[in-house]
Amino acid sequence: MQTDPKTNKDMSFDDFKTEVLNDYKIAVTSRECSLLGRREVLTGKAKFGIFGDGKEIPQLAWAKAFKAGDWRSGYYRDQTFMMAIGALTIQQFFAGLYGHTDLHADPISGGRQMGGHFATPTINQDGSWKNLSELKNSSADISPTAGQMPRLLGLAQASKIYRQVDGLDHLSHLSSKGNEVAWGTIGNASTSEGLFWETINAAGVLQVPMVVSVWDDQYGISVHAKYQTTKEDISEILKGFQRDENGNGYEIIRVMGWDYPTLIDAYQKASDIARKEHVPVLIHVKELTQPQGHSTSGSHERYKNKERLDWEAAFDCNVKMRDWLLEIGVASHNELLAIEKDIKTQVRNGKKAAWEAFVAPQKQEQQQVIALLTELAKSSENRSFIDLITNELAAEKEPLRRSIAGGARKALRYVINEQSQEKEQLQSWLNNYFETTQPSYSSNLFSESAINAKTITEVLPTYNAEAEDVDARIILRDNFDAIFSKYPEALIFGEDAGTIGDVNQGLEGMQEKYGELRVSDTGIREATILGQGIGMAMRGLRPIAEIQYLDYILYALQIMSDDLVTVRYRSNGQQKAPLIVRTRGHRLEGIWHSGSQMGGLIHLLRGMYILVPRNMTKAAGFYNTLLSTDEPALVVECLNGYRLKEPLPTNLGEFKTPIGVIETIKQGTDITLVSYGSTLRIIERAAKELQQVGIDAELIDVQSLLPLDTNHQMVKSVEKTNRLLVIDEDVPGGASAYILQHIVDQQNGYQHLDSKPQTLTAKQHRPAYGTDGDYFSKPSAEDVFEKVYDMMHEADPLKFPKLR
Numbered sequence: 001m002q003t004d005p006k007t008n009k010d011m012s013f014d015d016f017k018t019e020v021l022n023d024y025k026i027a028v029t030s031r032e033c034s035l036l037g038r039r040e041v042l043t044g045k046a047k048f049g050i051f052g053d054g055k056e057i058p059q060l061a062w063a064k065a066f067k068a069g070d071w072r073s074g075y076y077r078d079q080t081f082m083m084a085i086g087a088l089t090i091q092q093f094f095a096g097l098y099g100h101t102d103l104h105a106d107p108i109s110g111g112r113q114m115g116g117h118f119a120t121p122t123i124n125q126d127g128s129w130k131n132l133s134e135l136k137n138s139s140a141d142i143s144p145t146a147g148q149m150p151r152l153l154g155l156a157q158a159s160k161i162y163r164q165v166d167g168l169d170h171l172s173h174l175s176s177k178g179n180e181v182a183w184g185t186i187g188n189a190s191t192s193e194g195l196f197w198e199t200i201n202a203a204g205v206l207q208v209p210m211v212v213s214v215w216d217d218q219y220g221i222s223v224h225a226k227y228q229t230t231k232e233d234i235s236e237i238l239k240g241f242q243r244d245e246n247g248n249g250y251e252i253i254r255v256m257g258w259d260y261p262t263l264i265d266a267y268q269k270a271s272d273i274a275r276k277e278h279v280p281v282l283i284h285v286k287e288l289t290q291p292q293g294h295s296t297s298g299s300h301e302r303y304k305n306k307e308r309l310d311w312e313a314a315f316d317c318n319v320k321m322r323d324w325l326l327e328i329g330v331a332s333h334n335e336l337l338a339i340e341k342d343i344k345t346q347v348r349n350g351k352k353a354a355w356e357a358f359v360a361p362q363k364q365e366q367q368q369v370i371a372l373l374t375e376l377a378k379s380s381e382n383r384s385f386i387d388l389i390t391n392e393l394a395a396e397k398e399p400l401r402r403s404i405a406g407g408a409r410k411a412l413r414y415v416i417n418e419q420s421q422e423k424e425q426l427q428s429w430l431n432n433y434f435e436t437t438q439p440s441y442s443s444n445l446f447s448e449s450a451i452n453a454k455t456i457t458e459v460l461p462t463y464n465a466e467a468e469d470v471d472a473r474i475i476l477r478d479n480f481d482a483i484f485s486k487y488p489e490a491l492i493f494g495e496d497a498g499t500i501g502d503v504n505q506g507l508e509g510m511q512e513k514y515g516e517l518r519v520s521d522t523g524i525r526e527a528t529i530l531g532q533g534i535g536m537a538m539r540g541l542r543p544i545a546e547i548q549y550l551d552y553i554l555y556a557l558q559i560m561s562d563d564l565v566t567v568r569y570r571s572n573g574q575q576k577a578p579l580i581v582r583t584r585g586h587r588l589e590g591i592w593h594s595g596s597q598m599g600g601l602i603h604l605l606r607g608m609y610i611l612v613p614r615n616m617t618k619a620a621g622f623y624n625t626l627l628s629t630d631e632p633a634l635v636v637e638c639l640n641g642y643r644l645k646e647p648l649p650t651n652l653g654e655f656k657t658p659i660g661v662i663e664t665i666k667q668g669t670d671i672t673l674v675s676y677g678s679t680l681r682i683i684e685r686a687a688k689e690l691q692q693v694g695i696d697a698e699l700i701d702v703q704s705l706l707p708l709d710t711n712h713q714m715v716k717s718v719e720k721t722n723r724l725l726v727i728d729e730d731v732p733g734g735a736s737a738y739i740l741q742h743i744v745d746q747q748n749g750y751q752h753l754d755s756k757p758q759t760l761t762a763k764q765h766r767p768a769y770g771t772d773g774d775y776f777s778k779p780s781a782e783d784v785f786e787k788v789y790d791m792m793h794e795a796d797p798l799k800f801p802k803l804r
């Protein structure tokens with residue numbers, strides 16, 4: 001009798017045999033896929049290959065412990081696991097390798113991701129959640145090593161929230177009372193990254209159901225463990241994290257990667273501890289190998305010596321499992337040979353089917369273009385040139401879309417001066433081709449659902465007749481209060497966000513009212529604060545991750561850029577993470593508390609909204625809007641605005657600031673001034689002074705940098721004033737240049753300009769400390785006045801004589 005690891009019940013020898021042989025089949029299938037996959041790259045059918053060979057057996061053990069509702073956040077070695085949970089077939093494996101853009105063929109990403117990057121769908125086509133409690137979930141992988149760790153923390157923390165926070169019973173399709181484990185995988189070398197250590201520490205503090213497996217093959221590409229890890233042993237140096245009588249921590253397990261029965265026990269134990277006790281577990285899986293070397297970009301014979309290569313051959317986990325099967329008499333040598341032979345055929349057939357499915361639509365498109373080109377050639381004076389293109393295209397046995405579209409586009413150049421039906425037909429085919437094909441490569445950067453932000457209309461704040469002016473932070477606080485009572489799934493966390501209610505008291509009293517799990521302090525660890533947010537948002541909660549100052553968002557920027565903003569795009573619309581990132585920035589004091597690096601953020605964060613409210617009422621309105629939509633966003637509150645007075649609205653939690661919509665805060669006829677955030681108050685002052693010398697400026701608050709002015713309202717102002725100045729406190733060429741490009745180029749503002757469009761920005765350096773540091777570093781009211789005046793002087797020197 002054997003014990004079934006899934007049910008802990010005794011199982012018959014026959015059942016046991018079926019189970020272990022089934023596992024062995026998955027391991028062999030996975031290995032065959034790796035071997036053939038490499039060949040596909042070397043023969044040029046696929047661009048790049050990185051495979052799970054040498055890591056098969058522990059993944060079988062992991063798959064047995066992985067239950068419906070659980071989550072994976074892993075890396076490119078996990079193909080065997082994906083096969084074992086039924087989320088990856090042979091044909092799909094190869095479709096991914098080829099980059100097949102049809103989600104039916106490559107359900108991981110529809111050609112967006114290179115092979116080895118996995119995911120399962122978590123949302124339906126309309127954007128609504130699937131029943132995640134019943135599914136085996138894999139968050140979409142990213143390539144930066146250790147980048148999977150911060151998200152893993154959030155995926156695990158969500159279980160804790162679902163288990164312990166009241167009022168979430170209606171979300172049983174997203175969690176079964178927090179019984180889910182979040183499983184992470186990471187290569188031994190990638191544990192050198194800061195993100196690994198930050199996550200390990202945070203999960204120990206938070207005590208969340210996270211199980212991290214380290215696949216240890218002693219190498220990171222060519223670099224040996226002696227250059228990666230102190231003592232060359234990650235579990236040895238993590239010993240201090242082991243839970244004991246002195247306090248909470250981890251359960252740390254070490255196991256050999258080729259030892260199938262021990263691996264199964266190890267994974268069951270890890271699952272039980274994490275699932276029941278919500279204690280994090282680290283499994284150090286040692287003595288793994290990499291039979292084909294790191295990836296298709298090189299061979300490991302260059303950096304592994306003969307002794308190591310011989311050891312790898314002997315300790316190959318599939319070989320060791322095979323030996324074990326023979327040893328315990330589960331199967332004979334011949335039975336195993338038959339299994340292996342059969343699998344070879346299956347993999348070859350699956351590969352062939354995937355390739356045929358990949359090239360079939362392209363061959364059809366090729367034939368369409370060839371037919372159109374042939375007709376075009378007949379009717380053209382440049383027939384011979386067009387024939388050349390046609391022949392070149394026809395010679396391609398396995399045509400790529402690049403050649404198909406490229407051929408058609410080049411042919412059109414030869415008929416520039418001709419008019420014919422054939423030309424029109426080709427033009428219209430080509431336009432239609434781009435219309436239907438481009439989305440395969442470009443869709444799902446932003447939400448395309450029915451509740452995407454463009455569908456949310458403005459709801460103005462309402463006021464009592466005797467509305468009192470309050471410190472603006474009170475508006476934020478009372479609005480957060482309304483949010484937390486309206487949305488039980490909403491929660492906020494960050495440095496000093498809990499006990500003291502954030503450094504500016506915008507959350508004063510909220511922790512007392514809503515508890516430590518929903519309003520919490522975190523350690524100083526911006527990247528994993530972001531990761532907590534990403535993971536929890538992926539599991540259907542509505543996290544608000546607070547980054548204390550905009551200046552320190554740089555610590556989290558990599559994870560925002562690589563992970564958060566690519567979630568939708570990289571999963572081809574099959575996953576979402578509508579995280580709200582709250583921070584405060586712009587003008588205050590000194591080099592690291594006056595950050596307004598909006599240009600940098602806009603460029604690195606395409607895929608989320610970037611909102612720059614000028615006051616706290618606008619900011620609160622953005623939070624209300626964001627909670628009714630499904631897009632991630634960054635809200636930058638004005639650091640110098642919390643103590644300014646604003647009237648307290650009555651419809652807290654309800655009023656909504658629209659996204660992608662500008663506001664004209666002063667009408668004028670002479671020049672359009674465009675800005676955002678704290679700078680607006682300075683410009684408002686300057687505009688009053690300009691009025692006194694007869695210059696009537698129109699002042700626009702863009703409010704939302706991403707998306708920017710979706711209704712093209714700014715150009716209407718330029719049409720009226722014929723002059724444009726964009727002002728901000730970013731570096732020259734930063735966000736101001738982005739806004740200028742939008743108006744002049746995208747909105748065709750150049751047609752209406754009578755003066756050179758200009759920007760006024762901060763200096764290239766960060767602001768020096770103190771009031772005068774600010775004055776000489778960032779645009780002042782005098783700077784604005786003089787810049788505008790100079791533009792008017794240039795236009796009409798008689799009316800506006802030289803100022804200085």
Ligand SMILES: Cc1ncc(C[n+]2csc(CCOP(=O)(O)OP(=O)(O)O)c2C)c(N)n1
Pocket residue numbers: 077143144145186187188189190191215217219220221294
């Ligand atoms: C942040 C980052 N730096 C570098 C790379 C390039 N790179 C890809 S895999 C790899 C080695 C990873 O080794 P390890 O974590 O041990 O995983 P293994 O491939 O051995 O399973 C490197 C350096 C990367 N993907 N991301």
Ligand SMILES: [Mg+2]
Pocket residue numbers: 187188189215216217218219220221
């Ligand atoms: Mg390694």
